[in-house]
Amino acid sequence: MTTFTAADVPSLTGRTFVVTGANSGIGRAAARVFARRGARVVLAVRNPDKGAEAAATMTGEVEVRRLDLADLASVRSFAEELTEPVDVLVNNAGVMVPPLTRTADGFELQFGTNHLGHFALTNLLLPRIRERVVTVSSTGHRAGEIDFDDLNWERRSYRPMAAYAQSKLANLLFTSELQRRLARAGSPVIAMAAHPGLAATNLMRPEGRPLARIVEKAVAPFAQSDDAGALPTLFAATQDVPGDSYAGPGGFLEGRGAPKLVGRSARARDTAVARRLWDVSAELTQ
Structure with missing residues (x-):
C-alpha cells in the first residue's frame, strides 16, 4: 500500500495549476499544497470573495478568477480570459444532492x-x-447509469442521489474518452481521475436541505478531513502514473487512507457509452 502524503508532492515551481471549486473543501486543500510547493495556482471559483478568503490562507503565487460551471457563458469567459499556458487542470468543483434545480x-x-x-x-x-487533466469523481459513480433518454431529468421523477451518481459516472467516462482522444492525437497530455473517499467537506451544502443533512450525518462519523480527502487529487496531479488512472483512498471500501490506484465499475469502462456521452456533451455545450 502506498504511503503517499502531501510531503511527497515534488517541487512545482514554474508550473501553473487551475483548480475549480478551490475556495473550500478538498479543492482548497489541494490548491494550498500546489501553491506551497511552488506552483502558480488559479482558484477558479463561483464566488470571488470566498476565493479571496481562501487565497489569503495560502502561501505562494495564488490568483482568484470567477468561474460558474452552472453557466456556460461564464465558462467561456473564463477560458477566453485565461490566455496563458496551463500545466494541470483540476476539475474539482461539484454539487451533491440538491433539490431539482436547473443551470x-x-x-x-x-x-x-x-x-x-x-x-x-x-x-x-x-x-x-501542457501536462494533465484531473477530474474528481466519487465512489458514488458505482450506482450511476447514463440515461441518454433523459439526461437532465425532464421526464423522470427526480431522484437527487441517482442524479449525483449519473454525474460522477459521467466524470469517469469523460476521463477515459479524453485519454483515448489524447493518445490517438499523439498528445503528451494525460487525463486522470480521483475520488476523495469519505471526506468531511461542504459539498452537500446541507442548509435547508433534508436529504443533504441526512447524508452528512451518516457520513460524518467515518469521514476524513479535507486535507486527507485531497490526497488522491494530489497523487493524480503529480505522480508518475499512466493516463486514465483513477486514484482513491487505499483503506477499507476506499473510504479513507493513503491514496492508491483503484478500480471502477463496469459501466465506467464502457467505451461505447463514453463515446456517445462525449458526442452528446459536445452538442449540449456548443
Whole structure:
C-alpha cells in the first residue's frame, strides 16, 4: 500500500495549476499544497470573495478568477480570459444532492455542473494544457447509469442521489474518452481521475436541505478531513502514473487512507457509452 502524503508532492515551481471549486473543501486543500510547493495556482471559483478568503490562507503565487460551471457563458469567459499556458487542470468543483434545480442553460444542476461545465471548460482550455487533466469523481459513480433518454431529468421523477451518481459516472467516462482522444492525437497530455473517499467537506451544502443533512450525518462519523480527502487529487496531479488512472483512498471500501490506484465499475469502462456521452456533451455545450 502506498504511503503517499502531501510531503511527497515534488517541487512545482514554474508550473501553473487551475483548480475549480478551490475556495473550500478538498479543492482548497489541494490548491494550498500546489501553491506551497511552488506552483502558480488559479482558484477558479463561483464566488470571488470566498476565493479571496481562501487565497489569503495560502502561501505562494495564488490568483482568484470567477468561474460558474452552472453557466456556460461564464465558462467561456473564463477560458477566453485565461490566455496563458496551463500545466494541470483540476476539475474539482461539484454539487451533491440538491433539490431539482436547473443551470443557466437549463441542465439539471448536478449533471450540468459536475460534468457538462467541466467538459466544456476542459475542451476550451485543452489547446493550452501542457501536462494533465484531473477530474474528481466519487465512489458514488458505482450506482450511476447514463440515461441518454433523459439526461437532465425532464421526464423522470427526480431522484437527487441517482442524479449525483449519473454525474460522477459521467466524470469517469469523460476521463477515459479524453485519454483515448489524447493518445490517438499523439498528445503528451494525460487525463486522470480521483475520488476523495469519505471526506468531511461542504459539498452537500446541507442548509435547508433534508436529504443533504441526512447524508452528512451518516457520513460524518467515518469521514476524513479535507486535507486527507485531497490526497488522491494530489497523487493524480503529480505522480508518475499512466493516463486514465483513477486514484482513491487505499483503506477499507476506499473510504479513507493513503491514496492508491483503484478500480471502477463496469459501466465506467464502457467505451461505447463514453463515446456517445462525449458526442452528446459536445452538442449540449456548443
